[in-house]
Amino acid sequence: MTKLKEIYKCNVCGNIVEVLHTGAGELVCCDQPMELKVPKTEEGEGYEKHLPVITKTKITVGSNLHPMEEEHYIEWIEVIGENFHCRKFLQPGDNPEVEFKTDQEEITAREYCNIHGLWESKN
Numbered sequence: 001m002t003k004l005k006e007i008y009k010c011n012v013c014g015n016i017v018e019v020l021h022t023g024a025g026e027l028v029c030c031d032q033p034m035e036l037k038v039p040k041t042e043e044g045e046g047y048e049k050h051l052p053v054i055t056k057t058k059i060t061v062g063s064n065l066h067p068m069e070e071e072h073y074i075e076w077i078e079v080i081g082e083n084f085h086c087r088k089f090l091q092p093g094d095n096p097e098v099e100f101k102t103d104q105e106e107i108t109a110r111e112y113c114n115i116h117g118l119w120e121s122k123n
């Protein structure tokens with residue numbers, strides 16, 4: 001059984017999918033179940049930071065900006081409100097940030113690092 005907005009990854013071929021409609025079945029890719037990516041919500045020790053930082057009109061990845069190198073970068077950032085869900089895809093060399101405009105008070109931000117996976121924070 002899947003849930004809306006869950007992220008799954010195939011650990012064989014690297015496919016990543018997001019659930020847009022809940023279903024009863026198990027997601028399978030390359031003949032094995034896909035892994036549910038549970039967002040991390042707390043930082044560990046170290047310089048590199050992953051948690052999205054939410055301000056009134058911008059989301060930035062990391063209180064110390066996350067690297068955006070060929071081998072290690074933020075693939076996308078999502079802004080999720082009660083009735084909308086927006087994603088900006090990023091490339092190495094881009095800034096790890098997205099600007100947005102909404103009048104909603106409660107925002108959830110998620111980002112996906114190609115090495116360290118899925119991270120989430122709420123304002």
Ligand SMILES: [Fe+2]
Pocket residue numbers: 048050066072073113114115116
């Ligand atoms: Fe990372």
